[in-house]
Amino acid sequence: MDTAQLQAFVSTIESGSVSAAAARLHLTQSAVTKRLQALESQLGETLLDRIGRGVQLTDAGQRLVPIARRILADMTLAQQAVRSAPGTVTGELNLATSHHLGLHRLPSVLSRFSRAYPAVDLNLEFLDSEEGCDAVESGRLELAVVTLPRRPSTRLLTRVIWEDPLTLCAAPDHPLTTQADLTIEHLGRHAAILPDRRTFTHRLIADALAQVDMAPKVRMSTNYLETIKMLVSIGLGWSALPRTMLDDSIVALPLDLNIHRSLGTAVHRGRTLSGPARAFLSVLEPATG
Structure with missing residues (x-):
C-alpha cells in the first residue's frame, strides 16, 4: 500500500x-x-x-x-x-470559503497573505459553509473560513472573526415596506427568497418564525447572497441579508428579529495545523481586527 x-x-x-x-x-x-x-x-x-x-x-x-x-x-x-528551511513557510494550504466571504471579506486578507508567504501554494475552494465544515471535519481540507454553525460538531474548533448582523429587507415598492406596525406574522404571510433549508442562515430565519408557529413561505431558494439581493430588488420576495449589502435597490424593513451570523474559522480539533495554516490564521486576525 x-x-x-x-x-x-x-x-x-x-x-x-x-x-x-x-x-x-x-x-x-x-x-x-x-x-x-x-x-x-x-x-x-x-x-x-x-x-x-x-x-x-x-x-x-x-x-x-x-x-x-x-x-x-x-x-x-x-x-x-x-x-522548509528554518524560519520559512512553504507548502500547500487547502482552504474552503463561501462565495460571499470570498468576495466581501477575504480579498485583503488573501492579498496580504500571498505577499507575506509567496512560497505557499494556496488552494481556495468555494463551498457552502456547511460543506466547508464537513470537508474540515472529514479531513479533506485543513481550514475553512465560513459562516459558523450555532452548534458546531465536537470535532471542530471554531473561532469567530466577524459578527454579521442580518437585516430584513425588500424592494422599495414591496407591500411590507408600507405595512403599519410590521410584525413577524406579516413576514410569514409573504413570499421569501432564502438560502436552502440546510444552510445556517435559513435555520436562523426559520427559528425566528417558529416562535410564532409560522414557517417561511419560500418562493425561491439560492445560496448566493448576491442573487438573493437581485431577486429581492425586483420584488419577488423579502429576505434577510447582511447590512453591508443594503443599497438603493433594496430597503431595510422596520422590524428587527435580532438575527446574525457568526463568520470565522473552523479547523479539526484533533489535527496539527501546518505552517501555512498557522501563518494564514496569524494574518487573518490582525487584518480583520
Missing part, C-alpha cells in the same frame, strides 16, 4: 467516479483503476462497488476513508517539514 494508491482511492470517492478522479490527478482512467485494484488486492477487501458510471463505498471502504485521509495529510506535513 502506497500513497499513490491512497490518493487514487480518496480522489475517486471525493470526485464520485474513476474518470473524474483521473482528471483530478492528471492520470488516465486505466492508471487510476490499476491503483485501486492493487490497493484492494493488498488489503484483501473490495473497497468500492462500481455502479454505472459512479462508485459506492463498501463497509471496508468506509472504514478506510478516515485512515487514508489522515495518512495523506501526514505525508503532506512531512514533505513541508523537510522542504
